[in-house]
Structures are given as structure tokens and as C-alpha cells.
Amino acid sequence: METSKNINLIYGRQIAIVGGGPGGLALARLLQLEGADVKVYERDINQKARVQGAIVDLHYGSGLKVLEAAGLMDAFKARYMQGADRFKLVDENANILLNDLFQTGRYTFGDENFRPEIDRGALRDILIDSLQPGTVVWDSQLINLSLSNGRWKMQFKNGTYDSSDLVIGCDGYRSRIREYLTDIKPVYTGAAIIQGEIDDPKTACPEIYQLFNNGSLMATGQGKMLTVQPRGDGGLTFYAAAMYPENWEKTSGLNFNSPEEVRSYLYNFYNGWHQAFYTLFNACSQFTYRPLNYHPLNLRWQTRPNITVLGDAAHLMPPNGEGVNLAMLDALDLSNCLSSGVYSDMEASLRAYEEMMFARASPISEETVEGIEDFASPNHESIQKLIRFFGNEENN
Numbered sequence: 001m002e003t004s005k006n007i008n009l010i011y012g013r014q015i016a017i018v019g020g021g022p023g024g025l026a027l028a029r030l031l032q033l034e035g036a037d038v039k040v041y042e043r044d045i046n047q048k049a050r051v052q053g054a055i056v057d058l059h060y061g062s063g064l065k066v067l068e069a070a071g072l073m074d075a076f077k078a079r080y081m082q083g084a085d086r087f088k089l090v091d092e093n094a095n096i097l098l099n100d101l102f103q104t105g106r107y108t109f110g111d112e113n114f115r116p117e118i119d120r121g122a123l124r125d126i127l128i129d130s131l132q133p134g135t136v137v138w139d140s141q142l143i144n145l146s147l148s149n150g151r152w153k154m155q156f157k158n159g160t161y162d163s164s165d166l167v168i169g170c171d172g173y174r175s176r177i178r179e180y181l182t183d184i185k186p187v188y189t190g191a192a193i194i195q196g197e198i199d200d201p202k203t204a205c206p207e208i209y210q211l212f213n214n215g216s217l218m219a220t221g222q223g224k225m226l227t228v229q230p231r232g233d234g235g236l237t238f239y240a241a242a243m244y245p246e247n248w249e250k251t252s253g254l255n256f257n258s259p260e261e262v263r264s265y266l267y268n269f270y271n272g273w274h275q276a277f278y279t280l281f282n283a284c285s286q287f288t289y290r291p292l293n294y295h296p297l298n299l300r301w302q303t304r305p306n307i308t309v310l311g312d313a314a315h316l317m318p319p320n321g322e323g324v325n326l327a328m329l330d331a332l333d334l335s336n337c338l339s340s341g342v343y344s345d346m347e348a349s350l351r352a353y354e355e356m357m358f359a360r361a362s363p364i365s366e367e368t369v370e371g372i373e374d375f376a377s378p379n380h381e382s383i384q385k386l387i388r389f390f391g392n393e394e395n396n
């Protein structure tokens with residue numbers, strides 16, 4: 001195998017990254033450090049467009065490793081949310097089953113078990129600020145690609161066009177770029193989330209605010225769950241998860257644009273739970289229904305010489321605390337494959353990257369999908385596992 005550094009696959013090529021989520025932005029940073037000519041085409045109107053979701057925890061062997069490689073650990077340390085890695089598990093009566101004493105303060109940077117949390121928007125800002133000015137092209141929702149003389153012509157919804165030698169789809173679970181590799185469609189897990197946002201939990205739901213104490217709170221009952229997470233701006237996000245038939249948002253007759261209707265559904269569904277949880281529903285004025293989908297575990301495609309995907313676009317799985325970390329790790333592997341000088345041509349380097357990416361993601365996805373089956377089971381095996389796992393950790 002050639003190992004000469006002078007086979008530079010990125011030199012002289014224009015690289016288009018479609019999608020400026022954690023995966024796409026990390027890739028842009030890593031490739032720019034290698035001297036690549038990169039642009040990130042992002043659908044959002046501008047950097048201030050709201051980033052959905054609450055906090056994410058970055059892991060030692062993935063997200064944090066990538067930040068280290070990207071030279072961004074100091075920026076991360078300046079903005080991560082100290083203490084937000086506290087995790088509390090309660091039952092439907094708000095009795096504490098596990099109080100995650102082992103995490104907070106026990107581990108720190110450099111320790112494999114340390115999983116510092118950061119607001120998604122802050123992570124996005126750190127990555128964007130590390131890029132050369134003008135790298136991110138906002139308001140650029142890609143709607144079509146065509147290949148002409150080995151170059152991709154990209155068409156955007158705002159009526160503009162651009163071209164590139166290599167296209168990397170980092171455009172999330174509804175990826176347009178994936179369609180140029182495979183026609184596979186995501187599969188429904190059987191579970192869905194009703195997501196809500198509360199801007200001022202301190203006054204709107206003080207009991208919950210006290211209980212979650214700026215860490216993560218998970219409340220669990222038979223076949224239903226409520227997770228509460230802080231946001232970097234003092235607000236909170238909650239996720240009400242349960243099993244629902246496919247397309248339930250259409251067949252249920254519930255109007256998700258009507259907060260009153262969703263609230264009254266949730267009061268009923270969580271009937272018998274501690275009153276404090278109802279204050280969450282009361283305080284929320286906008287609910288979003290999110291069916292949880294995943295890609296078939298054996299998904300593979302024939303490598304193409306000038307296009308690939310990473311992150312959710314490549315290996316969608318139900319939320320398991322790994323998605324951002326995996327997307328960033330894909331970015332590191334792809335950047336290394338393109339710039340290492342090990343591969344003789346672009347197709348070989350993309351094939352090597354895709355093999356690594358699938359080998360890593362498939363078993364994690366399989367475990368998560370099994371977890372959802374446990375969640376629906378009568379003895380709630382997933383929670384029993386969680387208690388056993390955390391219980392043992394606490395005793396260590």
C-alpha cells in the first residue's frame with residue numbers, strides 16, 4: 001500500500017459539505033487544518049437561527065477526542081455546563097430511584113468516564129468560530145445534485161447554484177445527499193417523543209426545577225417516560241416518550257399546533273403521576289411530535305468516488321446519547337482518510353472511511369433498538385438494566 005504523504009487527495013479540490021450540524025462543522029474544521037478548500041452549505045438562514053434541542057454530552061473516545069484533534073478543547077472548557085452531567089432517575093411519584101452522585105465532581109477532563117455537557121448552540125458556535133471567515137454559506141438548502149465532467153452541480157432552494165469536486169452529506173436524518181448513494185428509507189422503531197420547551201422553568205414549574213437541579217431528570221413508569229434537560233439559556237427541554245402506532249400524529253386526530261389539545265392528551269396519558277409533572281405540560285406552549293426512526297442495521301451501499309455521508313445522514317438511530325459523538329467521530333475518520341496520504345485515490349479513501357463508520361455505528365444502533373423493545377416490555381427491562389448499571393457504578 002502507498003504510504004506517501006504526497007498523494008494528497010484534498011489538494012486542488014473543492015469540497016462541499018452539505019449541512020452545518022456538529023458532524024459537518026467538525027469536518028470543515030478538521031479539513032481546513034489540513035489545508036483543504038471547504039465550504040459548508042447550511043439550510044438555516046443564519047448563525048442565530050435557533051438550534052433545536054437541549055444539551056449534549058461529549059465522550060472521551062469520540063466527541064472530546066475530536067475537539068482535541070480540532071484544537072478546540074480550550075474553547076469547549078470555557079463554555080461547557082459544569083454540573084449538568086448530574087443525572088437523576090425517579091418514578092412516577094417523583095420518588096428518587098437513583099441520584100447520580102457518582103458523576104458530579106468525581107471525574108474530570110482526561111478521565112474516560114467524564115461526559116461534560118454543553119448547550120447545542122454553544123457547541124455549534126465554537127465550531128463555526130473556528131472556521132475561516134465565509135466558510136459557512138447560510139440559507140443554502142440543497143435540493144438537487146447533478147454530475148457533469150466529474151464535478152457536482154449543486155442547486156439550492158434559494159435559486160442559487162454552486163459546484164464542487166467532492167460532496168459530503170452531513171444533512172441529518174432527512175438527508176438529500178443519501179439518496180445519491182442508496183434509496184433505503186428509515187424504519188419506525190415503534191416509539192415516539194413529544195418534545196416541549198420551557199423558557200423560564202424557575203417560575204413556571206418550580207418543583208420540577210428544584211428536582212432536576214440543572215442536570216438531567218428521567219421519570220419512568222410502565223411504557224412511558226419523561227426526560228427533562230437544561231438548556232444553556234436557563235430554559236429546559238422535556239421529552240415525553242412512549243410507544244405509538246406508526247403515523248400516529250396523523251391518525252390520532254390530535255392537533256399538534258394546538259397546545260391545549262396536546263396538554264389535555266398528556267394530562268390523560270400521565271394520569272396518576274405526581275402533580276409536579278403536570279406543571280411541565282402547563283408551562284409549555286409549543287409541542288413537537290418526533291417519531292423515532294432508524295436505518296436498517298445491515299444498510300450498506302456501493303462506494304462512489306466523489307460523494308459520501310456522515311452522522312445521522314449515514315446511520316440514523318434512536319436518541320441514545322451517542323448521535324453527536326458519532327457524527328463528530330465520523331468527521332475525524334473521514335478527514336484522516338482524505339488527508340493521510342495512505343490511499344491511492346478518492347474512492348479508496350471513501351471506502352475505508354465508510355467501512356470504519358458502519359463497523360462502529362451498526363452495533364450501537366442495534367443495542368439502542370433493542371433498548372426500545374425492552375422499554376415496551378411489561379417488566380420494563382431497560383429501566384431495570386439502568387438501575388443495575390448505575391447502582392453498581394454508584395457502589396464502585
Ligand SMILES: Cc1cc2nc3c(=O)[nH]c(=O)nc-3n(C[C@H](O)[C@H](O)[C@H](O)COP(=O)(O)OP(=O)(O)OC[C@H]3O[C@@H](n4cnc5c(N)ncnc54)[C@H](O)[C@@H]3O)c2cc1C
Nearest residue numbers: 019021022023043141142171172311312321322323324327
Ligand atoms: C430528541 C432527541 C434528543 C437527542 N439527544 C442527544 C444527546 O443527548 N446526545 C447526542 O449525542 N445526540 C442526541 N441526539 C441525536 C443527535 O441530535 C444527532 O445524532 C446529531 O445531531 C447528528 O448530527 P449531524 O451533524 O449528523 O446532523 P444534524 O445535527 O441533524 O445536522 C444536520 C444539519 O444539516 C442541515 N440540513 C438539513 N438538510 C439540509 C439541506 N438539504 N441542505 C443544507 N443543509 C441541510 C440542518 O439544518 C442541520 O444544521 C438526539 C436526537 C433527538 C431527536
